[in-house]
Amino acid sequence: MTKASDSAAPRRSPFPPWLRKRVPTGGEARRVRDLLAELRLETVCSGAHCPNLPECFARGTATFMILGGTCTRSCRFCAVPDDPPGPLRDDEPGAVAEAAARLGLRHVVVTSVTRDDLADGGAGHFARTIRAIRQRLPKAVVEVLVPDFEGREADVETVCAAGPDIFNHNVETVPRLYPAVRPQADYRRSLDVLAHALRFAAGRDRPRFTKSGLMVGLGETHDEVRAVLADLRGAGCGIVTIGQYLAPSPAHVPVARFVEPEEFAAWEAEARAMGFAAVAAGPFVRSSYHADRVYEQCTGDVTA
Amino acid sequence: MAVEDVKLPDLGEDAGDMARVAFWYVDPGDQVESGDELLQMLTDKATFDVPSPVAGKVVELVADEDQEVLVGGVLCRIDTGD
Ligand code: SF4
Numbered sequence: 187m188t189k190a191s192d193s194a195a196p197r198r199s200p201f202p203p204w205l206r207k208r209v210p211t212g213g214e215a216r217r218v219r220d221l222l223a224e225l226r227l228e229t230v231c232s233g234a235h236c237p238n239l240p241e242c243f244a245r246g247t248a249t250f251m252i253l254g255g256t257c258t259r260s261c262r263f264c265a266v267p268d269d270p271p272g273p274l275r276d277d278e279p280g281a282v283a284e285a286a287a288r289l290g291l292r293h294v295v296v297t298s299v300t301r302d303d304l305a306d307g308g309a310g311h312f313a314r315t316i317r318a319i320r321q322r323l324p325k326a327v328v329e330v331l332v333p334d335f336e337g338r339e340a341d342v343e344t345v346c347a348a349g350p351d352i353f354n355h356n357v358e359t360v361p362r363l364y365p366a367v368r369p370q371a372d373y374r375r376s377l378d379v380l381a382h383a384l385r386f387a388a389g390r391d392r393p394r395f396t397k398s399g400l401m402v403g404l405g406e407t408h409d410e411v412r413a414v415l416a417d418l419r420g421a422g423c424g425i426v427t428i429g430q431y432l433a434p435s436p437a438h439v440p441v442a443r444f445v446e447p448e449e450f451a452a453w454e455a456e457a458r459a460m461g462f463a464a465v466a467a468g469p470f471v472r473s474s475y476h477a478d479r480v481y482e483q484c485t486g487d488v489t490a
Numbered sequence: 491m492a493v494e495d496v497k498l499p500d501l502g503e504d505a506g507d508m509a510r511v512a513f514w515y516v517d518p519g520d521q522v523e524s525g526d527e528l529l530q531m532l533t534d535k536a537t538f539d540v541p542s543p544v545a546g547k548v549v550e551l552v553a554d555e556d557q558e559v560l561v562g563g564v565l566c567r568i569d570t571g572d
Contacts, residue, residue, distance in 0.1 A: 238502070
C-alpha cells in the first residue's frame with residue numbers, strides 16, 4: 187500500500203494543488219523520444235520545458251518545432267535558448283512528415299523558433315513542411331503556430347497558401363506586459379498577422395480557422411484579458427487557448443499569480459459567449475495541448 | 491530475486507536539468523503495485539506524482555527528500571520477486 191491516497195496537499199511544494207500531475211505509466215513516451223532522436227527533430231514540448239510532456243508523449247503526440255533549436259528573440263517567459271541561429275535543414279520538412287506518419291498523427295501541430303535573421307522569417311520552410319505533411323498524410327489536420335514574421339503580409343500569405351487547416355499565432359499576454367515579457371514583439375502587429383491570415387483565407391478552403399492563445403498569471407487584470415479576447419474576436423480569431431504562465435527557471439519572469447481552475451472555467455464560458463468557435467482554458471492548457479480535441483469543438487468555417 | 495532500478499522519467503525538463511524530490515509516499519519494506527505512487531517530484535513548473543513501473547517490495551530509497559535528480563537517475567530500488 188502506498189500512502190498516496192491520504193496525502194491531500196503536497197508538502198513543501200511551491201505550487202497549488204491543481205498544478206499537480208501524475209506521470210503516466212507505460213504509453214508511447216519511449217517510442218516518441220526515440221523517433222525524435224532518430225529524425226533529429228526538436229519539439230516545443232522539450233524546448234519550452236512543457237509540464238504536459240509526460241502526458242502528451244505517453245499519448246504518442248508531440249508538437250514539432252522547426253527552424254532550429256535556438257531563437258533570435260529573448261522573450262522572458264520562454265525556455266528556448268536565444269543562442270545564434272544555425273542553418274536550416276533542407277530535410278526537415280520531410281523528417282517532420284515522416285515522424286507524423288510514423289506516430290500515426292491525425293492532427294499535426296508544427297511550430298518554430300523565431301528567425302528574424304531569415305529574409306522570409308522561415309515562412310518558406312513552414313510552407314514546405316505543411317506540404318510535406320499533406321503529401322504524406324492527406325487526411326491529417328495540419329495546425330501551424332507561427333511567429334509574427336515582423337508583420338510581413340507576404341510571409342503570412344506564403345504560409346497560408348500551403349493550406350494549413352489552422353493558422354495559429356499567439357498574442358501570449360496583454361499589451362501592457364509586452365515590454366516586460368516579449369520585448370521584441372508588438373501586440374497590434376500580432377493581431378494584424380491573425381487578421382491578415384483570415385483575409386487571405388476568404389474565398390479559399392484554408393486556413394479554416396485562426397487561433398491564438400494567452401498566458402495568465404503574469405500580472406494582467408481581468409479587464410485586460412477581456413480586452414484581448416475582444417481584440418482577438420475583432421481580428422476574426424476563431425479558437426482561443428488560455429493557460430497558466432509557469433516560469434521555466436528562476437531567471438525567467440516570475441509567476442505573479444496562480445489562477446484557480448474556477449477562474450479558468452469562467453474565462454472559458456466568457457470566451458464562448460463572445461463567439462469563439464472553440465475555447466480551451468485551464469491551468470495546464472497550452473496552445474498545442476489536446477489540439478485535436480479543441481479543434482473538434484469547431485463546427486463552422488473561418489468566419490465562425 | 492530481481493531488483494529493479496526505478497529511474498526518473500522525463501518530466502519536461504531539458505536533458506541535463508534536474509527535478510527535486512519533494513517527498514516519498516513509500517518506505518523501504520513497503521509492498522507496491524505497478525501504478526502505485528512512489529514519490530512526489532518538483533520541477534520549475536509543476537508537482538509530479540511518479541508511479542511505480544513495477545510491482546514488488548521497495549528495498550531502498552536511493553534519492554533523498556530535497557535531493558535533485560537528473561532525468562534517468564535512480565530514485566529507488568524495487569524487488570520484483572521474479
Ligand atoms: S501541451 Fe503542447 S507543448 Fe506541451 S507537451 Fe503537449 S504537445 Fe508538447
